[in-house]
Structure formats: C-alpha cells, structure tokens
Amino acid sequence: NPDFHPLMSFKASSDPSNKFLSQWNSTSSNPCTWHGVSCLHHRVSHLVLEDLNLTGSILPLTSLTQLRILSLKRNRFDGPFPSLSNLTALKLLFLSHNKFSGEFPATVTSLPHLYRLDISHNNLSGQIPATVNHLTHLLTLRLDSNNLRGRIPNMINLSHLQDFNVSSNQLSGQIPDSLSGFPGSAFSNNLFLCGVPLRKCKGQTKAIPALASPLKPRNDTVLNKRKTHGAAPKIGVMVLVIIVLGDVLVLALVSFLLYCYFWRLLKEGKAETHSKSNAVYKGCAERGVNSDGMVFLEGVMRFELEELLRASAEMLGKGVFGTAYKAVLDDGTVAAVKRLKEVSVGGKREFQQRMEVLGRLRHCNVVPLRAYYFAKDEKLLVSDYMPNGSLSWLLHGNRGPGRTPLDWTTRVKLAAGAARGIAFIHNSDKLTHGNIKSTNVLVDVVGNACVSDFGLSSIFAGPTCARSNGYLAPEASLDGRKQTHMSDVYSFGVLLMEILTGKCPSAAAEALELPRWVRSVVREEWTAEVFDLELMRYKDIEEEMVALLQIAMACTVAAPDQRPRMSHVAKMIEDLSGIHVSPSHDALDLVSESPSVPEDACTGGGGASASQ
Numbered sequence: 344n345p346d347f348h349p350l351m352s353f354k355a356s357s358d359p360s361n362k363f364l365s366q367w368n369s370t371s372s373n374p375c376t377w378h379g380v381s382c383l384h385h386r387v388s389h390l391v392l393e394d395l396n397l398t399g400s401i402l403p404l405t406s407l408t409q410l411r412i413l414s415l416k417r418n419r420f421d422g423p424f425p426s427l428s429n430l431t432a433l434k435l436l437f438l439s440h441n442k443f444s445g446e447f448p449a450t451v452t453s454l455p456h457l458y459r460l461d462i463s464h465n466n467l468s469g470q471i472p473a474t475v476n477h478l479t480h481l482l483t484l485r486l487d488s489n490n491l492r493g494r495i496p497n498m499i500n501l502s503h504l505q506d507f508n509v510s511s512n513q514l515s516g517q518i519p520d521s522l523s524g525f526p527g528s529a530f531s532n533n534l535f536l537c538g539v540p541l542r543k544c545k546g547q548t549k550a551i552p553a554l555a556s557p558l559k560p561r562n563d564t565v566l567n568k569r570k571t572h573g574a575a576p577k578i579g580v581m582v583l584v585i586i587v588l589g590d591v592l593v594l595a596l597v598s599f600l601l602y603c604y605f606w607r608l609l610k611e612g613k614a615e616t617h618s619k620s621n622a623v624y625k626g627c628a629e630r631g632v633n634s635d636g637m638v639f640l641e642g643v644m645r646f647e648l649e650e651l652l653r654a655s656a657e658m659l660g661k662g663v664f665g666t667a668y669k670a671v672l673d674d675g676t677v678a679a680v681k682r683l684k685e686v687s688v689g690g691k692r693e694f695q696q697r698m699e700v701l702g703r704l705r706h707c708n709v710v711p712l713r714a715y716y717f718a719k720d721e722k723l724l725v726s727d728y729m730p731n732g733s734l735s736w737l738l739h740g741n742r743g744p745g746r747t748p749l750d751w752t753t754r755v756k757l758a759a760g761a762a763r764g765i766a767f768i769h770n771s772d773k774l775t776h777g778n779i780k781s782t783n784v785l786v787d788v789v790g791n792a793c794v795s796d797f798g799l800s801s802i803f804a805g806p807t808c809a810r811s812n813g814y815l816a817p818e819a820s821l822d823g824r825k826q827t828h829m830s831d832v833y834s835f836g837v838l839l840m841e842i843l844t845g846k847c848p849s850a851a852a853e854a855l856e857l858p859r860w861v862r863s864v865v866r867e868e869w870t871a872e873v874f875d876l877e878l879m880r881y882k883d884i885e886e887e888m889v890a891l892l893q894i895a896m897a898c899t900v901a902a903p904d905q906r907p908r909m910s911h912v913a914k915m916i917e918d919l920s921g922i923h924v925s926p927s928h929d930a931l932d933l934v935s936e937s938p939s940v941p942e943d944a945c946t947g948g949g950g951a952s953a954s955q
C-alpha cells in the first residue's frame with residue numbers, strides 16, 4: 344500500500360512517544376484498519392484524528408494523493424503549511440485549533456473539489472489571496488482567530504458559501520459587497536474593517552442593508568459601481584422603489600391572469616353542474632354535497648365552488664396527475680387545489696367511489712382530502728395546504744447563501760413520519776400509494792411529514808402514467824400501473840437514499856440510478872462516500888446514517904417479496920434513534936398561515952383514525 348510509509352513517518356513525527364497512535368503499527372501493513380483511517384480502492388481517503396495532542400508537521404500527509412477528508416482539529420501541529428497541491432481529491436479540510444503559522448496556505452486554492460475549509464484558530468499571517476475565488480464549490484470558509492492582514496478580496500465566485508468567518512484577525516479596509524450579507528459576528532474583532540454589516544467606512548455613502556444578501560449576484564455590480572463612485576443615496580432609494588413597484592405590478596398581473604384562467608376553465612363545468620345541481624342536490628340531505636357540485640368529505644372545510652373560483656390562486660407546480668394551486672379564499676381559508684388531467688375512469692360514479700375511499704383516510708402523516716369536484720371537463724381535488732413545503736424543497740431547494748441545510752434529526756423525523764403515513768395507507772382498504780417521492784412528502788404546520796397524492800395512479804391509466812422518475816420499482820416501471828405495497832416500499836427506499844445522499848433521484852442524470860449508485864459505492868466498502876456532505880457537520884450520527892442506509896437498501900432489493908413491509912420499515916426507522924414521531928417545533932422554521940390547520944394534526948406519535 345503506497346500510503347503505508349507516509350502514514351508511518353507521519354506517526355513518527357506527530358506522536359513520537361507512541362501514546363496516541365499506538366494502534367498504528369508496522370506489523371500490520373494494511374493502514375485501512377487503523378484508527379482514524381478509511382480507504383477507498385485500498386488508498387487512504389479519509390483521515391480523522393481530532394483532539395489527540397499530535398504535534399509537528401503534516402508534511403508526510405501530502406503524499407496521500409487520494410485523500411478526500413482530512414480533519415486534524417484541536418491538535419498541536421505547528422510550522423508553516425506544506426504545499427497541499429498534490430491532494431487534488433480533497434473535499435473537506437479541517438485544521439482548526441492548532442498552531443500552524445506562516446502565510447495563508449495559498450496552495451489550497453488550487454484544490455478543485457474543496458467544499459469546506461476551516462483553518463481557524465491558528466497563527467496564520469499574511470493576506471487572504473484573491474485566488475480563493477478559484478474554490479467555486481466552497482460552502483465553508485473559516486479563517487477566524489488568526490493574524491491575517493490586509494483587505495478581504497471580493498469573493499464573487501463563491502456563490503455557495505454559507506458558513507463564513509474572518510473575525511479576530513487584523514484585516515482592514517471595506518468589506519466587499521459580495522460578503523456584506525453575512526452577520527457582523529463574521530467580521531468582528533478586526534480593528535480596521537468597515538462597511539456593511541459593520542460601521543460605515545469613512546467617505547462611504549450610505550449603504551442599503553436591505554439589499555444585502557450573503558452573496559449578491561454579479562449583476563449587482565451596476566449598483567455597486569454607483570455606490571463606490573459616490574452617487575447620491577437617492578439613486579439607491581429610487582432603484583429600490585422601482586424594483587418594489589415592478590414586483591407589485593408583475594404580481595398583480597400574474598394573479599389576475601391566473602384568476603381569469605381558473606375562472607374560464609371552470610365556468611363551463613360549473614354551468615353544467617349548476618343546472619343539474621338545483622334538481623339533483625337542492626335540499627339534499629346527503630352529507631357534504633354543496634348545491635354547486637363540490638363534494639365535501641370529512642372535516643370542517645366548507646365553501647362554495649364560486650368562492651373557490653374567486654380565490655386568489657398561486658400555482659404550486661405541475662405533476663403527472665395535474666397542476667396544484669394554493670388558493671386563498673375570501674374568508675382566509677387556505678387550501679391546495681389540484682386540477683386533474685383527463686382521467687380514464689369509467690365515469691363519475693367510479694371517480695366518486697374512489698374519492699370517498701381516499702377521503703376517509705385520516706392520519707397525522709397523511710394529507711387529508713377535503714373535497715372534490717367532478718364535471719365533464721373538470722376534476723378538482725381539494726386538500727389542506729401544507730405551509731412548510733415538501734421534503735424535496737427542504738432537501739434540494741433550501742440551499743445556498745443564508746439557508747440552512749436540513750439537519751439530521753429532522754431528516755430522520757420526516758422519514759419516520761412518511762413511513763407511518765404510507766403504512767397507514769397500506770393498512771386502510773388495502774390501498775397503495777402509487778406515487779411516493781419527495782415532492783409528495785409535505786410538511787404540516789407543526790413539522791410533521793404528511794404524504795400526499797396517494798391512490799391516484801389507479802384512476803389514471805395508459806401511457807400518461809408511464810413515469811420514469813427514479814422512484815419506480817423495476818417491476819412497476821414498464822407501464823406505471825402495476826403498483827403494489829411492495830413497489831411502494833421500493834419507492835420509499837429510494838426516498839430514504841435521497842434523504843441520505845442529498846441527491847435527487849429524478850434528476851435526469853441520475854434517473855433510475857440512485858439505488859444502483861448507492862449499492863456500488865457500498866460494495867466498494869466506502870459507505871461514508873454515499874452521504875450528503877451537508878451531514879458531515881454533525882457529530883456522532885454515522886451509526887444512524889449507516890443503519891438508515893441499510894433500511895433503504897432492504898427496501899430497494901430487486902425481488903419484491905424480499906422487501907420489508909411498510910409497517911416494519913416505519914418501526915425500524917423509529918427504533919433508529921429512539922425517535923417518537925412528534926411535532927418538531929424547533930427543527931424547522933415553521934410558518935403558520937393557514938386557518939385550515941388540520942383538526943386532526945398530530946399531537947403525538949400516533950393519532951391515526953380511519954373515519955368511517
């Protein structure tokens with residue numbers, strides 16, 4: 344193993360008394376089993392030796408050319424950094440709380456895959472080189488508590504940066520606009536630093552903090568140029584007013600167009616139903632049927648079709664079964680309305696029967712169907728609006744500057760909640776979900792995962808339903824119709840992989856590939872490579888991640904009858920970390936805007952009820 348000798352010489356210099364790395368010994372020539380070392384393809388890829396009192400230089404490590412993760416936090420390494428330019432595979436570099444001295448290690452700026460760089464709490468001096476801009480994938484840049492001097496370069500290329508700190512140095516000059524959205528604490532304790540978010544620089548015109556975002560897009564430079572050339576603050580305010588007015592106008596126009604569109608499409612169906620409804624439904628004793636053909640299922644939500652048509656509507660997105668809208672009624676009720684594509688069911692009766700079954704499902708992890716509408720050219724489904732978005736958005740849309748990636752505990756809670764919801768559907772009337780994916784796992788007002796869009800695949804048939812979105816079980820993928828409990832389990836396994844890897848199964852490049860990719864990496868015995876880099880920041884979760892990965896792999900085995908049942912999957916996830924699927928008020932930045940909060944919202948771990 345070419346990494347054996349470099350590691351032995353590293354040990355000789357960093358632990359001369361053989362106190363901390365005694366398990367590394369020359370009789371075992373396979374370093375991959377040593378403490379703190381992991382390998383990929385028999386090369387060292389992961390070296391984590393934290394809090395060990397190791398000393399000396401890290402020079403021998405520069406021969407570990409396959410190293411991806413190097414963490415030597417809280418040791419006593421000293422001297423200047425050696426050149427790290429050989430470590431081209433490096434993704435995470437954590438060298439904080441040591442005694443490194445000398446200049447900022449400029450060679451790290453040539454590492455093309457670096458995501459996290461933490462060299463804080465050392466004795467580094469000199470300037471931050473402008474070449475940090477080469478690190479275009481950087482999420483973390485922590486340089487705090489060193490002796491760095493000079494100006495902070497403009498980091499316009501670091502558009503993903505979310506964790507940035509240069510506090511407690513000797514930096515000076517104006518904070519570049521590209522960084523002015525980070526909080527003051529990221530820059531504090533630098534005597535000569537000025538500008539937003541710190542105090543105004545001498546001679547600087549008034550800044551506009553409201554426009555400051557952690558990393559402003561490059562086209563802000565027009566505004567910046569005006570500022571640095573001393574244009575009057577009035578111009579900034581004018582620009583602001585124009586932007587706001589423009590936004591309001593566009594918003595009003597879009598709302599108006601949507602309203603007209605919605606109205607026009609429903610007018611015909613409504614007219615048809617209206618004429619019938621007076622005869623058929625007038626004074627109807629049947630529970631839940633409005634005179635206009637809206638059929639209400641269990642629950643408190645009640646309104647006329649007319650009110651729904653008047654509601655302001657915002658498109659949430661288009662799916663295989665139709666288009667979803669958020670509708671806000673005059674009385675403030677918020678609902679999600681799905682306009683279905685043409686359905687190929689036998690007719691109204693069959694559709695109604697189907698909706699009655701789906702409408703009876705009440706569980707704190709299932710989005711309740713509240714009402715439906717059926718006319719010749721129009722089919723609508725009304726359900727509770729889930730204000731905290733979908734798991735998909737939380738995993739993939741909630742990134743970038745100023746946003747917090749989904750933490751591990753919340754991921755597990757949402758996975759467990761979704762599993763319980765699906766298990767409940769399976770146990771009710773022998774239904775299948777048929778379309779499990781992360782856009783169909785929504786988050787309710789108290790942070791519970793709720794599955795939506797269940798049971799619709801059976802009323803759609805034919806090629807419109809042939810989906811290849813990366814979640815479909817191999818046995819169900821040909822025409823999208825052969826949905827069973829076991830194909831749901833497969834899709835859920837893919838969803839777990841998405842939660843673990845942060846990769847989107849429906850992204851074109853990875854379609855149908857996520858389970859295969861995960862398996863191939865695990866086969867290479869480098870399971871850690873699978874996990875989402877965002878999860879690297881959490882400590883002591885590796886065991887849980889591996890356990891969840893094993894559940895995901897069991898769910899996605901090729902033979903349907905070898906997959907676990909959904910209720911078993913739910914139980915296994917809950918057992919993982921002793922979680923009880925309860926509202927996680929602190930885990931998400933929750934919003935509460937819907938007066939139509941489900942009356943059956945979870946108040947604890949269970950709360951299931953299939954009302955009859």
Ligand SMILES: Nc1ncnc2c1ncn2[C@@H]1O[C@H](COP(=O)(O)OP(=O)(O)OP(=O)(O)O)[C@@H](O)[C@H]1O
Nearest residue numbers: 659660661662663664667679727728729733782796
């Ligand atoms: N009740 C709801 N509350 C909040 N957002 C919703 C609700 N229902 C759907 N959405 C969101 O609206 C968007 C479109 O949903 P829709 O179900 O139409 O399509 P999809 O989930 O992308 O695909 P599919 O039709 O295969 O389920 C998705 O982002 C989804 O998360």
